[in-house]
Amino acid sequence: MPRHFLVDTDLTPEEQASVLDLAAALKADRFSRRPLAGPQTVGVLFDKTSTRTRVSFATGVSDLGGTPLIINPGESQLGHKETVADSARVFSRMLAAVVWRTYAQSGLVEMARYSDVPVVNALSDDYHPCQILADLLTLREHVGEVSGRTLVYLGDAANNMANSYLLGCATAGMHVRIAGPEGYLPRADVVAAARERAGSTGGSVLVTTDAREALAGADAVVTDTWVSMGQESEKAERTEIFRPYAVTSEAMALAADDAVFLHCLPAHRGLEVAAEVIDGPASLVWDEAENRLHVQKALLTFLLDSSGLSADLPAALRREGTR
Numbered sequence: 001m002p003r004h005f006l007v008d009t010d011l012t013p014e015e016q017a018s019v020l021d022l023a024a025a026l027k028a029d030r031f032s033r034r035p036l037a038g039p040q041t042v043g044v045l046f047d048k049t050s051t052r053t054r055v056s057f058a059t060g061v062s063d064l065g066g067t068p069l070i071i072n073p074g075e076s077q078l079g080h081k082e083t084v085a086d087s088a089r090v091f092s093r094m095l096a097a098v099v100w101r102t103y104a105q106s107g108l109v110e111m112a113r114y115s116d117v118p119v120v121n122a123l124s125d126d127y128h129p130c131q132i133l134a135d136l137l138t139l140r141e142h143v144g145e146v147s148g149r150t151l152v153y154l155g156d157a158a159n160n161m162a163n164s165y166l167l168g169c170a171t172a173g174m175h176v177r178i179a180g181p182e183g184y185l186p187r188a189d190v191v192a193a194a195r196e197r198a199g200s201t202g203g204s205v206l207v208t209t210d211a212r213e214a215l216a217g218a219d220a221v222v223t224d225t226w227v228s229m230g231q232e233s234e235k236a237e238r239t240e241i242f243r244p245y246a247v248t249s250e251a252m253a254l255a256a257d258d259a260v261f262l263h264c265l266p267a268h269r270g271l272e273v274a275a276e277v278i279d280g281p282a283s284l285v286w287d288e289a290e291n292r293l294h295v296q297k298a299l300l301t302f303l304l305d306s307s308g309l310s311a312d313l314p315a316a317l318r319r320e321g322t323r
Helices: 013-028 052-063 084-094 105-114 129-143 160-171 188-201 211-215 232-245 249-254 285-306
Strands: 041-046 067-071 097-101 119-123 150-154 175-179 204-208 220-223 260-263
Touching: 013 129, 013 160, 013 188, 013 285, 041 052, 052 067, 052 119, 052 285, 084 105, 097 105, 097 285, 105 119, 119 129, 119 285, 129 160, 129 220, 129 260, 129 285, 150 160, 150 211, 160 175, 160 188, 175 211, 188 204, 204 211, 211 249, 260 285
Parallel strands: 041 067, 041 097, 097 119, 150 175, 150 220, 175 204, 220 260
Antiparallel strands: none
């Protein structure tokens, strides 16, 4: 059976650590693994626009010996003239893996159900798990062991980033604090799942409307845009709602003296983050952006290895696919 990565908790704590270890190794020796040698083709599907996801996956697939097939909106029958299930069956006959940046999480779940090759969530309305892997690698590089460290997320706490910070950082054994206004907090089921995972890793979860409480002594401060795709008409209203959760110099002063700042980008200086923060010495956003490449290469390699589909595995460990 193929391994998929649809939500952060699809990796156990041990598997997440292994992927991060491999990402560090691939960053140090970029072409040391070639699981897509052939070259094999990976479908990279975009229902939403992208910069970092597109560049990092396309480059990463090439680095791993494969060929990325970029499919933009309207360029396939997927989801409108053909069911997700039927598309998954076709993809399985031709592709080594499917990477999909989409809207509904349910589409990814259906794709994985009918796919014989790994399916990767490159972003959905509910989760952005590849970004969290990049953030964890960045934190490892700059603060050392992440287990036991405290990460605080400020802003729209009902979005996909907040959900994945809860699940992914709890998996890493971190103390995760999420702060946002009433009406913009994470779903109860996501919080419960994060607390369950934290219970096995030594981490913890705090969800609050009090930004100062969340920031106190934090090792890492993160945020995301207040206005996501499709919310442009709400910009003025959302700006007023989220203003108390902006990451300013004053907010950073409430965190630990050596606290670092992360943002998945694109960023809006003067809104969710002050220019002096994102462009200042505490900011790790450019390392964070680069690390999308390395963690996604490691993730694809792990999934292909675990599915017995890596071209550079010994023959005895490979399984015959449908391709």
